[in-house]
Amino acid sequence: MLVFMFCLLFCSSTDALEFRYHNTVQMEQYLKDVNKMYPHITHLHSIGQSVEGRELWVLILGQHPREHRTGIPEFKYVGNIHGNEVVGRVLLLQLVNYLTSHYGSDSVVTRLLDSSRVHILPSMNPDGFESSKPDCIYTVGRYNKNGVDLNRNFPDAFEEGNEQKRESEVRAVMEWLKSETFVLSANLHGGALVASYPYDNSNGGSEQQGYRSVSPDDDVFVHLAKTYSYNHTEMYRGNHCSDLQSFSSGITNGYQWYPLQGGMQDYNYVWAQCLELTLEISCCKFPPEEQLPALWEANRAALLAYMQQVHLGLKGVVMDSSGQIIPHAVVEVLGRNNLCAFQSDVNGEYFRLLLPGKYMLKVMAPGFKTVIQNVEVPYGPDRFSALTHNFILQHSDSNSDSSTPAQSSCSSCELPVKDPHNSATQLNNTLTALLLQTLLLIMMMN
Incomplete structure (x- = not known):
């Protein structure tokens, strides 16, 4: 405790971490030093290893960093999924430095870490980073050691063939998502200046609206993207990288920008x-070191403001009339047909990011009567807490009264990904019919 108080008084954020590119050994040592210096608000662990055996270190920050507490949402930042896009890696280390050195003295930082649990993975692709070269455009170091783009290697709800081999870094992240109930996340890239949101892919079904692939929570995603963009010093202008396209308000739907299969953000949303x-x-993937301080200042407020959005909407516990928790209960916002239903976790908790407004929620679990309630949601981030709304389910008297069983798991990749009324399936059927008609005409002519 004395060490912790000493750091609050004397540790300097500017002296603790230089603005330069730290290699994997240096990054690991820094994270270990931070964990040792701030043991009461940090916990360091590895979620797995890269192809070449480098640890994928995650630093957790919060009032209770070693364990989840009821009502405390889990947040994460992931950097350097592309090894040559290095600014995110640098900024996440600077964010660690900023959060630890300002906890207890800065009210926003203190309330953030007291009200949420923050997970930071500075580098998802340390092998790629070690092989990368300073350059704004080229791709040296982008892929992992096996030459795979990690941001194309996750299961995809809109593509068949989800049984493909997962790289070790991707498997580690997938297991990580199973171990924590993450509510909000962002992954950091370089080469443009824009906040992109799901969906990244489409199968030509009802999700595709014009040039966009629209998710059931599109309104929330647009709000989240604008939160980052408008708190950034330049992103909201939409045309800072003059040689690239302009983005209205500095945001874009991922599919509208360019379709992407096997992306991490869609996987987080659909399955986790x-x-x-x-x-x-x-704008530059691997800029000169002298640009790093300015890049930190451009992103610092946005990184903090985005973290605070973990308190949007609703949170609570699903339980029975005796107070026993009900895990894996479906908590559905009527009118939002998610590919995988949002559910209470193993602790009976649920979190649902929603903008202020009135919503009708439907809660279902096997052996219980369905509950439908109207809930009015206020704006929570200003108070560093979403609205707490618990659901109490009554046991059903008979099988006929039982609600529809909750989905046991959406961790598999077996989803009804094709819309037969508006998809490639329909196109294939049409082509087959035309081919048969053509053959019949040829036979008649002969």
Whole structure:
């Protein structure tokens, strides 16, 4: 405790971490030093290893960093999924430095860490980073050691063939998502200046509206993207990287920008109930070190403001009339047909990011009567807390009264991904019919 208080008084954020590119060994040592210096608000662990055996270190920050507490949402930042896009890696280390050195003295930082649990993975692709070269455009170091783009290697709800091999870094993240109930997330990239949101892909079904692939929570995603964009010093202008296209308000739907299969943000949203953005935070992928302080200042307020959005909407516990928790209960917002239903976790908790407004929620669990309630949601981030609304379910008297069983798991990749009324399936059927008609005409002519 004395060490912790000493750091609050004397540790300097500017002296603790230089603005330069730290290699993997240096990054690991820094994270270990931070964990040792701030043991009461940090916990360091590895979620797995890269192809070459480098640890994927995650630093957790919060009032209770070693364990989840009821009502405390889980947030995460992931950097350096592309090894040559290095600014995110640098900024996440600077964010660690800022949060630890300002806890107890800065009211926003203190309330953030007291009200949420923050997970930071500075580098998802340390092998790629170690092989990368300073350059704004080229791709040296982008892929992992096996030559795979990690942001194309996750299961995809809109594509068949989800049984493909997962790289070790991707498997580690997938297991990580199973171990924590993450509510909000962002992954940091470079090469543009824009906040991109799901969906990244489409199968030509009802989700595709014009040039956009629209998710059931599109309104929330647009709000989240604008939160980052308008708190950034330049992103909201939409045309800072003059050689690239302009983005209205500095945001874009991922599919509208360019279709992407196997992306991490769609996987987080569809299978892990975690709303995630892809943040492109620098025009240059691997800029000179002298530009790093300015890039930190451009993104610092946006990084903090985005973290605070973990308190949007609703949170609570699903339980029975005797107070026993009900895990894996479906908590559905009527009118939002998610590919995988949002559910209470193993602790009976649910979190649902929603903008202020009135909503009708439907809660179902096997052996219980369905509950439908109207809830009015205020704006929570200003108070560093979403609205707490618990659901109490009554046991059903008979099988006929039982609600529809909750989905046991959406961790598999077996989803009804094709819309037969508006998809490639329909196109294939049409082509087949035309081919048969043509053959019949040829036979008649002969």
